[in-house]
């Protein structure tokens with residue numbers, strides 16, 4: 001089917017030599033699939049319109065990868081936008097779906113990349129590892145331990161709250177020899193199975209998780225269900241936590257409590273900690289199915305930046321499929337283009 005597009009798609013123009021911020025020509029009118037006049041449309045933002053929108057927003061929640069950084073590099077122009085918001089007394093929260101590292105490690109990374117370390121420290125960061133640890137603590141494990149499929153970030157956050165866990169890291173060689181399928185060794189006193197991205201995930205871990213989950217009282221908590229994660233080589237698919245969670249869901253026949261975007265535990269964690277007013281909060285991210293959906297499902301304004309995963313075509317596809325929950329209110333090429341040249345405020 002050929003798309004009828006009301007507004008021309010943005011096209012690249014010369015980059016900003018001073019800051020190396022990619023600039024795109026943007027249509028003045030709304031971005032709309034053109035098929036159904038009643039479907040939700042998205043407004044492209046420029047510095048002037050962003051300044052006006054800012055007036056109705058107290059808190060900005062930022063995704064990290066594809067928004068603040070890309071792999072190990074800073075996203076050009078993003079620190080400038082953060083400084084601009086801080087100058088105008090806006091509250092800043094960073095919400096990543098990456099649980100491989102702790103909030104303390106991400107805070108160090110932000111500082112190293114040149115972000116305002118006073119406003120973007122560990123206390124302004126949220127990741128699924130912190131939400132998982134908080135969820136387990138609040139649910140009361142009664143001294144029981146956690147079977148963990150996950151990386152260092154989960155371990156650090158659980159250590160901080162004194163939660164005991166085991167099972168992470170590579171399986172011992174002898175356990176996968178011979179007839180292990182009929183004689184799997186399970187530990188006693190397990191209160192929860194926590195599943196996230198882990199590079200050592202294998203059949204034995206899947207089998208252990210599914211067997212621990214046979215007990216109804218054992219909690220099943222997942223960090224996030226992102227299918228893939230971005231990497232420096234776009235030709236390579238990097239599976240994220242989603243496929244690992246899916247394998248354990250399938251083997252155990254149980255659905256997890258997933259805490260990361262777009263799910264509600266991450267929102268409840270933020271609401272409890274900062275008491276945000278969702279109608280005066282903007283979620284900014286590079287994915288429509290996690291960042292935008294998270295914002296839309298929880299009553300926030302949403303902005304998709306095109307510096308990471310999803311593009312204008314994805315917005316149009318969501319409009320065509322009537323997935324209003326994944327259609328952002330606003331779109332911009334990247335954060336840096338929203339800062340007025342003169343730092344002038346338009347209201």
Ligand SMILES: [Mg+2]
Nearest residue numbers: 063065066286
């Ligand atoms: Mg992202």
